[in-house]
Amino acid sequence: IYKHSGELVAKHAFRVASGLDSMVLGETQILGQLKSAVRTAELAGTLGPKLRQLFDASFSVAKFVRTETDVGAHSVSLAAASVKVGERIFGSLSNVNVLFVGAGEMNRICAEYFVSYGIQNISCSNRTLSRAKDLAETLSGDYFPLSDVAHKLEKFDIVLSCTGSPIPVLGKRAIEKAIEARRHKPILLIDLAVPRDIELEASELEDVFLYTVDDLGEIVNDGMRNREGAAREAEKIIVERLVQFKSQLDRKKRIPVIKKFRKRGELIVQIELEKALSSIAKGERPEEVVKVLSRAISNKFMDEPSRALNNDSTGEKLSLSEALERLYGLNKN
Incomplete structure (x- = not known):
């Protein structure tokens, strides 16, 4: 907290x-x-x-x-690193077809990230079909059983696999057939499983880009x-x-003080101006009235600061003195 x-x-x-x-x-x-x-x-x-x-x-x-x-x-997550690698290979990912093999937590997180990134063509596959269906429905995607992956592999540009299988679920031969069917259009394979879901030998194939969890980990660390x-x-x-x-x-705290200061100044001027106009109306000489007006306004403005300086304690007097010098530029030549 x-x-x-x-x-x-x-x-x-x-x-x-x-x-x-x-x-x-x-x-x-x-x-x-x-x-x-x-x-x-x-x-x-x-x-x-x-x-x-x-x-x-x-x-x-x-x-x-x-x-x-x-x-x-x-990129600081495996999902973000996967997207980054995909953009290196395909550029825009708006039209790529993505397959998630496995319906566990890691694939769910990655799939949700892909969708948030604007990738819409998503399919899910899992040994337990109901789990693939559940994940696919949250992503508005398609789903099919794990046994169909090898046959449908050619349709996908990016395959992200993370199952709990003790042996690879995608072999080199199945991937090779998919590449031939794709007429050597690149395919990105991302293996997040431990042990591995995809045979490492698949990386030897032309137009196949295989990234393991260790490869993505380096991107995340960088x-x-x-x-x-x-x-x-x-x-x-x-x-x-x-x-x-x-x-x-x-500045905002000072605004009310500035407004009060201006209002007080305007009030002093108004009061003294009314007195001056009254004097002129009585026939007094305008030159004398203006002199009296200017002295009265000046005295009213200086009266309270002067009294404050004379009456306050030594410490406060010093700070008031410094404030007046700063406000009116009294130290300037």
């Missing part, structure tokens, strides 16, 4: 929105959750002006961090190192934006 106060509240909000406080460094899901929470609070009438200002600043910082750093640009470097840049940005945010809050 976090408990912060003062500027640490803003710093925490900035870091969370930027993905620096997440278990997966740089992930973007938390930002969406924050925005959703703000909308809910707004609808419920519980989002006051101070919280609105804090979250608006947090979202602005998060956007700037992602624009100016690579904190979210590198991504984490890159994100950690970007996170250090992001932390510097947050410190700078925190200073700006504090300055913005301080």
